[in-house]
Amino acid sequence: MAEHTEEVKAAESLMDKIADKIHGHDSPVSPAVESLHEKAVSSGHAASLKAKAYSLFGREKPVHNVFGGGKAADVFLWRDKKGSASVLIAITIIWVFFELLGYHLLTLMAHCLILVLAMLFLWSNASTFINKSPPRIPQVKIPEKPVLQIASAITIEINRAFVILREIASGKDLKQFLSVIAGLWVLSILGKWYNFLTLVYIVVVLLFTLPVFYEKYDDQVDAFAEKAMIEIKKQYAVFDAKVLSKVPKGQMKDKKT
Numbered sequence: 440m441a442e443h444t445e446e447v448k449a450a451e452s453l454m455d456k457i458a459d460k461i462h463g464h465d466s467p468v469s470p471a472v473e474s475l476h477e478k479a480v481s482s483g484h485a486a487s488l489k490a491k492a493y494s495l496f497g498r499e500k501p502v503h504n505v506f507g508g509g510k511a512a513d514v515f516l517w518r519d520k521k522g523s524a525s526v527l528i529a530i531t532i533i534w535v536f537f538e539l540l541g542y543h544l545l546t547l548m549a550h551c552l553i554l555v556l557a558m559l560f561l562w563s564n565a566s567t568f569i570n571k572s573p574p575r576i577p578q579v580k581i582p583e584k585p586v587l588q589i590a591s592a593i594t595i596e597i598n599r600a601f602v603i604l605r606e607i608a609s610g611k612d613l614k615q616f617l618s619v620i621a622g623l624w625v626l627s628i629l630g631k632w633y634n635f636l637t638l639v640y641i642v643v644v645l646l647f648t649l650p651v652f653y654e655k656y657d658d659q660v661d662a663f664a665e666k667a668m669i670e671i672k673k674q675y676a677v678f679d680a681k682v683l684s685k686v687p688k689g690q691m692k693d694k695k696t
Contacts, residue, residue, distance in 0.1 A: 502654040517651050527647055534640040614675070 506512035513519040514526055536542045559574055566573040607616050629638060653660050 502650055502657070506650065515646055515650055516654060517647075523647065527644075530640065530643050534636065537636055538634075538640075 503512045503516055503518075506515050510519070510522075514522045517523045536547055537544070559576060563573045606612065607619055610616070633641070
């Protein structure tokens with residue numbers, strides 16, 4: 440046992456001497472060792488870049504930052520569980536009233552206001568007879584700053600959509616044009632199956648479920664999406680070689696010249 444301990448100490452001492460020889464400031468590092476070190480660092484860096492090479496939709500930031508990193512992101516990603524549940528339940532109730540019960544917006548608003556105003560009016564007048572304090576009606580005031588922020592964000596997205604539509608209509612990118620046409624065709628099919636309110640409700644439910652799922656299983660989703668994109672690119676290459684490449688291009692320019 441003592442001999443084994445001495446052998447271990449001797450091996451450790453030899454390793455320390457080798458490390459001092461390599462990393463010491465007084466003695467230069469041999470070119471072979473330096474070359475091996477650089478290759479190890481570069482290969483590790485390349486491996487890390489390869490591991491992070493593909494991300495869904497080109498995402499470089501965490502999902503929380505993609506949604507703005509504020510209260511809205513906390514709601515969509517269920518960081519604020521009470522707020523998320525409240526919003527989802529409220530939207531579900533609205534969808535049930537309009538879609539399943541057949542209410543119209545103006546009718547629902549009028550009935551709700553009638554009910555609330557009647558209850559508050561009766562309570563305020565009955566409080567003098569039952570010796571209780573009248574209801575404290577809060578002063579409702581919409582803050583100006585959040586409304587302006589929402590309006591600014593919506594305006595930016597609308598302007599961005601107009602720019603994209605202009606680029607598509609200019610005929611510069613055939614791939615983007617076909618992608619948009621396919622998306623609009625799928626949307627038209629969904630419009631036959633569901634009305635606008637149901638589609639909006641489905642989108643809201645997806646916003647409350649898919650980002651959370653992706654944040655939890657982002658590695659698996661990115662790997663699956665990478666394989667799917669590779670297959671889509673292969674199919675597009677075949678379609679391009681058989682169809683798109685045979686479409687005549689530049690005929691107008693040739694006639695002008």
